[in-house]
Amino acid sequence: MLRNVFTKTIRDRRRTILWWMLGSAALISWVSGVYPIMRDSDAMQQFIEDFPPELMAMFGIDPDTYLTGAGFLQAQFFTLFAPIMMIALAISIAVASTGREEKDGTMDMLLSAPISRTSLVLQKSGALVLLSGSVVATIALTLIVMNEVIGLGLKLEGVLAANLALWLLGLVFGGITLMAAAFSGRPSAAIGLGVLLAVVAWFVNGFAGIFDWLETPNKVNPFGWYLQGTPLLNGLNSGQAWLGLATAVLIGMAVVLFNRRDISTEQSVVPESAGERRKAKVVEPRSTLLLTGVFLKSVWDRRRSVWAWAAGLATMLPLTFAARPAFPKDPEAITILID
Secondary structure (H helix, E strand, C coil): CCCCHHHHHHHHCHHHHHHHHHHHHHHHHHHHHHHHHHHCCHHHHHHHHHCCHHHHHHCCCCCCCCCCHHHHHHHHHHHHHHHHHHHHHHHHHHHHHCHHHHHCCCHHHHHCCCCCHHHHHHHHHHHHHHHHHHHHHHHHHHHHHHHHHHHCCCCHHHHHHHHHHHHHHHHHHHHHHHHHHHHHCCHHHHHHHHHHHHHHHHHHHHHCCCCHHHHHHHCCCHHHHHHCCCHHHHCCCHHHHHHHHHHHHHHHHHHHHHHHCCCCCHHHHCHHHHHHHCCCCCCCHHHHHHHCCHHHHHHHHCHHHHHHHHHHHHHHHHHHHCCHHHHHHCHHHHHHHHC
16 A cells, blocks of 8 residues: 555554445435435425425525425535535545645655655546545445435436536545645645635536526536536436536646655755755734734734635635525425425
């Protein structure tokens, strides 16, 4: 397992991925187990009939199919839980591929081995593909078993298509993170970009049914491709092809960007020699106060990430408020939902 970068990356992540596989199997089993309760509920049937269709579409609910096994799982798992889980997994693996190596000061040692930068990125990407694929395969196998046990009425083609789309969706945002890390060498910036674009993509797809002007950007939206044609119901479509193409392009861009960067991690490994060659940074007067205690230094170290979080939350607020006009269309349905 230690003969090359690909197998070593898999070995380093083997325990983590095992827990991801167990957790994903437990989650899809739980969601599947809830379905018979929803299917047999008269109150849920009334809710589906009365609730505003624009808001149901935002959460991936199709009123015509929601009380079927495929419609329920598409809305409750493949539109909500599964994308969050897979994007988080893919981003965590992708940022460790190059960005974390540079931050920890191990990239120089890794590149001192007889391996090209192109091969390094491709092998790390291959590990990302295999590790995330193992989690998706676990979800698919568990869903096939639950389909027989509970009687969800799912088609095998639909199960495979939905999980293929889920796998590729995670790889797209993993590819974005990998590209950002290859360009900047900063894990925080790479994670921030991947998460920000994932949130924006989800909101664009969700609000495309409410605002007509979002329909055009949603055509090039990874979430739009992911949910296109409801793959759990209808099987394969062009959305999976677009996701696969986007993944390949992003990994190719990561290779190009990583090959063109000046990798400088010797400051982490040999700080004395690096300090002799570089001009020392002057501490600004405003930062002097923030370095006088553990509390203030912790604030100083996190200042950029906190600003990024604040900006992200501030961006989400207008998008959330934009859904408000849809609620007064049927206030009785909102009352039913609360009850």
